Amino acid sequence: MRILSFNVNGIRAVEKRGFVDWIRQESPDVLCLQETKAHPDQLSSELNKPVDKDGKAYFSYWASAQKKGYSGVAIYSRIEPRDIKPLGVPEFDAEGRVLQADFKDFVLISAYFPNSQDAGARLGYKLDFCAAMLECCNKLVSAGRHLVLCGDYNIAHTPIDLARPKENEGNAGYLPEERAWMDTFIAAGYVDTFRSFHPGETGCYSWWSYRMSARERNVGWRLDYHCVDKAFMPKVSASIIRPDVQGSDHCPVQIELKLK
Template sequence: MKLVSWNVNGIRACVGKGFLDYFKEVDADIFCIQESKLQAGQIELELEGYYQYWNYAERKGYSGTAVFTKKQPLSVHYGVGEATDEPEGRIITLEYESFYLVNVYTPNSKRDLARLEERLVWEDTLRDYLVELDQKKPVIYCGDLNVAHEEIDLKNPKSNLKNSGFTQEERGKMTTLLQSGFVDSFRYLYPNREDVYTWWSYMNKVRERNIGWRIDYFITSNRISGLIKDAQAHCEVMGSDHCPVLLDIDLTV
């Protein structure tokens, strides 16, 4: 089974930059997007053979997630646990026979870290939710998680130690999650691979020089880690300031 996750930074803009070409070429069983930046009725995506599930933010042109899947899930849930009020459209959970898929766009702590405390509460709540799901079925958790976990996951770790996405607090929450029964699929296969990133600033020639961060992930329950066949970052794919990431795993929907 092939899964893709991509922060498209505005699906309408990304469609104008080749999204559909990549979508058709990669031919994923499940394709997740983050930061769709639209409301219902603002785009009609013709994705033949796919069911579409959208979680829109209340604020116009902000946040939002979606999942496109070849097989209809058993259930779809928006938000965390019993909560259905999720105004920023950041979480979609699809239940299949053998696993849960959780697609997430994690809040950014902001340049001045004004949202850090809120972000840390978010991390605790989401971890509890993932652990609860994992007690029922294995979990595949993906998306733009807005954190570079280790120094190897960004180009300039020393100069970013106190910056959003690389604070000790955010990195610690990722460590705690992984210690709770989960594995980062890319690092599981490639623990020492350097210079693989999924996000680059729009500043001049930053992407060209590969000065980036790896903040987009596929994380799975430990008990299905042995089924992971490959994990990739398609760094060559343009259309957003993020690139798509792919998980190939020996599961069926």
């Protein structure tokens, strides 16, 4: 099972850059999207129901922000989940930040973590979201479920997860409080799958500023993750970053599962 997660930074914008054709060519089993910035009724039929390489339509699910043109997540799946729901916390569901898809072997969560913004203007909201996310994960594990939490965490966890850590100390996404939450999350029994397969590897980023030719120079941040509960890690056969995919200031991240 191949699962991709992609912050598209506006699904209508990325549609103009060949997104629908890319889905057809790529044909992942599941594609989780963040920062869709749209409601389904604003989208083309091709975005509401994209098709895979065999011409079969994906099941599509949306959690949109009340504010038009803001935030939002979606899941396209070739496999119909047993259940689909938001986080269940009104202050975060109002911004369309989470979708949970219940599959037979695990629960897949597509999440768009808030940006703490300049001078930590939304740091409190961000940390509240992080706490709610951890509580959600812990409840699933306590109930005997495995989980994959994917999406844009808006956090570079360690110095090797961004090109210029010293210069970015005190900046949103690399604040001590955000990094400390990642420590707490990992210590609670969750695994950053990319780091499990690529420990210590540098220059691996999933977001680049549009300014100063940052992507061309690979001056980036690793903000997008697939994390799983520790007991599910043996089912993970690969976790990679896909900088070859253009269209957004982020690139997709990919995980592969062996479920049989």
